[in-house]
Amino acid sequence: MNEKCAWYIELKRQAEVITHEAAVQFWPAPEGNTSYYNFRLEHIRQVERDARRIMAVEKGDEEAVIAAVWIHDRFQPQFQGAQHGEKAGKWARQNLMAMGFPAYKIADVCQAVEMHTRRVMDIPPEATTARLLWDADHLARYGPMGFINFFMCHMARDFIGGLGDNPSFPEHRLTIRDIAPLLLDRRPALYRSDWFYFDESRRLARQRIGVQRAFFDALEDQLW
Ligand SMILES: [Fe+2]
Ligand SMILES: [Fe+2]
Secondary structure, three states: OOOHHHHHHHHHHHHHHHHHHHHHHHHHOOOOOOEOHHHHHHHHHHHHHHHHHHHHHHHHHHHHHHHHHHHOOOOOOOOOOOOOOHHHHHHHHHHHHHHHHHHHHHHHHHHHHHHHOOOOOOOOOOOOOHHHHHHHHHHOOOHHHHHHHHHHHOOOOOHOOOOOOOOOOOOOOOOHHHHHHHHHHHHHHHHOOOOOOOOOOOOOOOOHHHHHHHHHHHHHHHHO
């Protein structure tokens, strides 16, 4: 596939529109009907980068994986998305063909999209596209990007609006001393390098976890 594929351009355009409409609720720009951040779009872009990194070593069907990347979260445009994997699979089944996407690959894309919300290590070995999407989707949350999104999501309007009632922020503002423990809390629970299907995903996860540990340790050392 190349960058000029009609279905690729259209899937990206739709994802940008859908996520932007939701982003305006959370990060409204001071002027105009726009947003100053779009968490979900940044996530999807990172999932594409990570899918390509993993496929560069592990191979896989590039067209099926990249289509699945741009479809998988379209029913979770920012933070809400009940059954968004199933909904996205249904959407792909009904719409991908008309976009000029190869018909014989559609079932593979739908399966990947539907399985991306599965729990850890729950996807069968023959579902390669689904495993690649799952790995990329989870790997995308690791490393420095995870920190940036953590902070940007804590600056969203709904979160800032609730600061007055949030006992974690007694000064009713985002102080580093109050927000750092929330970040440090994520250290043990969220990041595991064995929760991936492919060797290259595990290698990238280990690398990013190393960076996170160094960051957490330095932050702790600097503040306490
Ligand atoms: Fe998702
Ligand atoms: Fe995702």
